[in-house]
Amino acid sequence: MHAKSIRYFEAIARAGSIREAARKLHVDASAVNRQLLNLEDELGAALFDRLPNGLRLTEAGRLFSQHVLHVLQDEQRLLAELAQLQGVERGEVRVTAVEALNADFLPAVIETMARRHPNVRLTLRTQGSGDIAGELLAGDADVGIAFALAQQADLQTIDSGDFRLGAVMAPSHPLAGRAQVTVAECMAYPLILANPELALHALCTPLLAGMETGAHPPIHTGSLELMRQLAMRGVGIAFQTRIGLDSLCAAHKLAYVPLAGTAPAAPLGIHVRAGRSLPPAVSAFLAIARDELCRLQQEEAGAVAA
Structure with missing residues (x-):
């Protein structure tokens, strides 16, 4: 203001x-x-x-x-x-969001919302991107925040931003000191890949298409947090965006290395059911979420420029 x-x-x-x-x-x-x-x-x-x-x-x-x-x-x-x-000082906001936002994005949004509107009740659920549209359309959630959500006439995108994929690994990994890596270089090591229920799976599939598999069979999981934990322990390399990784990288628990060339970008969007008259509490939450998304986009732009 x-x-x-x-x-x-x-x-x-x-x-x-x-x-x-x-x-x-x-x-x-x-x-x-x-x-x-x-x-x-x-x-x-x-x-x-x-x-x-x-x-x-x-x-x-x-x-x-x-x-x-x-x-x-x-x-x-x-x-x-x-x-x-x-009427913002009363009401409820029901949010369904992907797991990747639990480390940084959602805590920042919730902290601001709780400080500005302490009497608004917040209910949050973690879902895969594929399930979030159904939650919104069924009226089980007021706000959905998801990666690569397919466009639908019944959904309205309030804001969105693109975040590039990179290789995530332990700081001691042989590739961790690189300025950037190729997917082929990563495939020489064990990989930790996303299950089909995660939007990450569809983004990674074209990267691996036509390449020979590495010497080790990949680990598949439906949990981004498990992927990060396994990468931290040196089990293998995962492919994720920078979202939620800043504190881990700053603490030297993880390394994020950009992919060489034109890496695919994961579009993160904030969605509501189209045509709905939003209560003041929901509108207030959306404004805060948009500010946080804008901050992440600025950080992403700075990282890409560097």
């Missing part, structure tokens, strides 16, 4: 450093620094003293921090009043 520079300033003031603020905001440190420099230029005053061990508010910074506090508090009050007018 308010300028990005204000939110970035508040995060820097809390964290005491640009790098830590960027980590909490899930953006690049250069973007945070640029917003701060623009803000100081606009105000005509330095807001922080740059010290060897971090940043400290100047006198101008302390004055501005009081203004920011009032602005953000007013925003929270306004959002609460608008929510009451729209």
